[in-house]
Amino acid sequence: xxxxxxxxxxxxxAVLAALLFAVxxxxxxxxxxxxxGPAxxxGPAxxxGPAxxxGPAxxxGPTTTAAAExxxxxxxxxxPQSGPLSVVALAFTRGxxxxxxxxxxxxxxxxxxxxxxxxxxxxxxxxxxxGASTAASKLVTQDxxxxxxxxxxxxxxxxxxxxxxxxxxxxxxxxANIPGAPQDVSPDKPLQIRPFINHDDTQPIDLxxxxxxxxxxxxxxxxxPDIGYEGMIDRLKEQATARGMEVVAVEKWPWGTTDFVPxxxxxxxxxxxxxxxxxxGQTNDQLKAARQLGFKGPFISNSPLGADVIVATVKDPVxxxxxxxxxxxxxxxxxxxxxxxxxxxAKWPNDPFISDAVHAYDMPWVTIQIMQKAGSIDAATVxxxxxxxxxxGDFQTLEGAGYAGGMARFGVNRxxxxxxxxxRIMNGVAEFIGFKPPAAE
Numbered sequence: 501x502x503x504x505x506x507x508x509x510x511x512x513x514a515v516l517a518a519l520l521f522a523v524x525x526x527x528x529x530x531x532x533x534x535x536x537g538p539a540x541x542x543g544p545a546x547x548x549g550p551a552x553x554x555g556p557a558x559x560x561g562p563t564t565t566a567a568a569e570x571x572x573x574x575x576x577x578x579x580p581q582s583g584p585l586s587v588v589a590l591a592f593t594r595g596x597x598x599x600x601x602x603x604x605x606x607x608x609x610x611x612x613x614x615x616x617x618x619x620x621x622x623x624x625x626x627x628x629x630x631g632a633s634t635a636a637s638k639l640v641t642q643d644x645x646x647x648x649x650x651x652x653x654x655x656x657x658x659x660x661x662x663x664x665x666x667x668x669x670x671x672x673x674x675x676a677n678i679p680g681a682p683q684d685v686s687p688d689k690p691l692q693i694r695p696f697i698n699h700d701d702t703q704p705i706d707l708x709x710x711x712x713x714x715x716x717x718x719x720x721x722x723x724x725p726d727i728g729y730e731g732m733i734d735r736l737k738e739q740a741t742a743r744g745m746e747v748v749a750v751e752k753w754p755w756g757t758t759d760f761v762p763x764x765x766x767x768x769x770x771x772x773x774x775x776x777x778x779x780x781g782q783t784n785d786q787l788k789a790a791r792q793l794g795f796k797g798p799f800i801s802n803s804p805l806g807a808d809v810i811v812a813t814v815k816d817p818v819x820x821x822x823x824x825x826x827x828x829x830x831x832x833x834x835x836x837x838x839x840x841x842x843x844x845x846a847k848w849p850n851d852p853f854i855s856d857a858v859h860a861y862d863m864p865w866v867t868i869q870i871m872q873k874a875g876s877i878d879a880a881t882v883x884x885x886x887x888x889x890x891x892x893g894d895f896q897t898l899e900g901a902g903y904a905g906g907m908a909r910f911g912v913n914r915x916x917x918x919x920x921x922x923x924r925i926m927n928g929v930a931e932f933i934g935f936k937p938p939a940a941e
Contacts, residue, residue: 570608573616573877575600575864576639578650578660579674580627585652588856592674593622595860596649598843609868612875618864621645625656632656636663646877649863650674658683665691670879672867674860677779678728685906685914691879693886693914694906695866696859697938699779700732702802702826702920704739704939709824709922710774711743714798719748721772723763723786726752729778736776748772757782760789768793777801783825784813791819798822806830806855807923807930817928828899829923829932830855836898862897866916869895887913892937899935 577596579589600618603609608617621643623635632651639645640663647670651657657673661683664671671692676684679698686692710717720740722733729752737747749770751763764786767775774797777786783801787810790799799822801810806827814820828837830853837858844853871877873894874885886904889895890913895902902918919935 570615570617572619573609573611573868574619574621574643574645576621576623576636576643576645576648576650578623578625578632578635578639578648578656580631580652580656581622581624583627585627587854588652591854591856592650592652592860593620594844594848594854595840595857596620596864598840598847598857599861599864601843601847603868609872611868611871611877616877625650627653627656629655629659633659633663636660640664640667640669645669647672647867647879647882649867654678654681654683661689661692665689668879670867670882672863674863678731680731680910681728685910685912687911691883693867693870693883695863695916697916697918697920698909699802699804700735701917701938703732703736705920705922705936706800706802706824706826707739707743707745709933710798710800711745713924714774714822717773717798718745719770719772720745720774720776721749721767721770722747722751722776722778723760723767723780724750724752724778725757725780726754732778736778758785760786761793764789764793764795768795772797774798774800777803779803781805784810787823788814788816788819791816796822798824800824802826804856804859807925808855811925811928811930815928820925820928823925825923825925826921827923828855828858828921829930831930832932834898834932834935840898858898862899862916862918866895866897866902883914889913 577593579593580586581589597620600620604617608615621639623639625632625635636648636659639648648660648664649672651660651673652675654677661671669691673685673692673694673696675696676694676698679700685694722736724733733750740747749767749772751766753763757763760782775790775795777783777800780786780803783803783805787799801823804827807825808830810823810825811820830837830841833841840858840861841853844857870882870886870889873889874881876882889904892903893901894904895916895918897918899921900919902916904913904915905917906915907913917938919937922933922936924931924933
């Protein structure tokens, strides 16, 4: 039986699937081994930082070694390619393919004294702990991958690390629904890193924007799935209080909820100035219910659900006003994101772009930047090196300069901190506010 977290996340991908019927059918394919081949459009020309950064269209050091001399860096990827999570899995794996294409089109990437071309070996976890364990075992024992990248759900992450760590293989974790969960990076997982953000790091950014643009908005009502968000809720309460605001109500709803009118009715009864939909793929349904009940104040969603998806599914410009979201606005992309979108279009011309590919692209890029800094692909050396890359600019990402952090909160500096996107929707039109730096720990 799927976990509560699995079922809560399904709604994100159901929304995306409705928009992506052309690509959703691809989600159930069998495992594939993909050697990143002919180059599409090279990624964004972000040349800031060390010249050894193997980023999109960057100067990745002397990588013109003849192809015959280049080694192969095998990256095993694990995603729920079949089942209800297949659409976002597709977005992630395509983001990784675009990164591999960019590197290989430049002749490979220099790590230490060797030049590597990237080979992706893709496996399907089927969204289960057992499936993730089976996939990881194949990648480690049969395919002999150099590191494993993936996992959307905590149950997958725990199973993957249970295989990779005893084998001495690096595990690069692709998500964290609940930062600090038992399966997340921690001191007792010496070969696990997370080149991805904490979802709740968006909270202070949203609150600061709220205070600036809506100074009279003081009372916040929170709508959250009942799957273990207590820590994030407590952090929001503290952060709001520090800014002269107050969380006046919290309404938790069980997985499987589709009718949010009862939830929003309870929240509206507290006369909030703001409704906060906490890290939920059902932002659009909650927004519609709140507006139908007459709530006209700011509605905040700090989920990864794209502003483009919310606009496309809610449709009503009146409802789509004063909506604040933490997603890249692909209708007004930055030059860096535009180049990734162009690469997608060149490779899959009939499929609409999925904004999840943006942060997915960063994951192998960041991992390989650590390897370049280390001059090695050895797992323990890579982890030790990442823990020292704590200065902004030590990593380059599509969103801007990043660094490794997490010591104060998680006991290790193995989490990516980088600028976070902020978008406001007004009258049905997404307005990209910009990338905001993460708050200091």
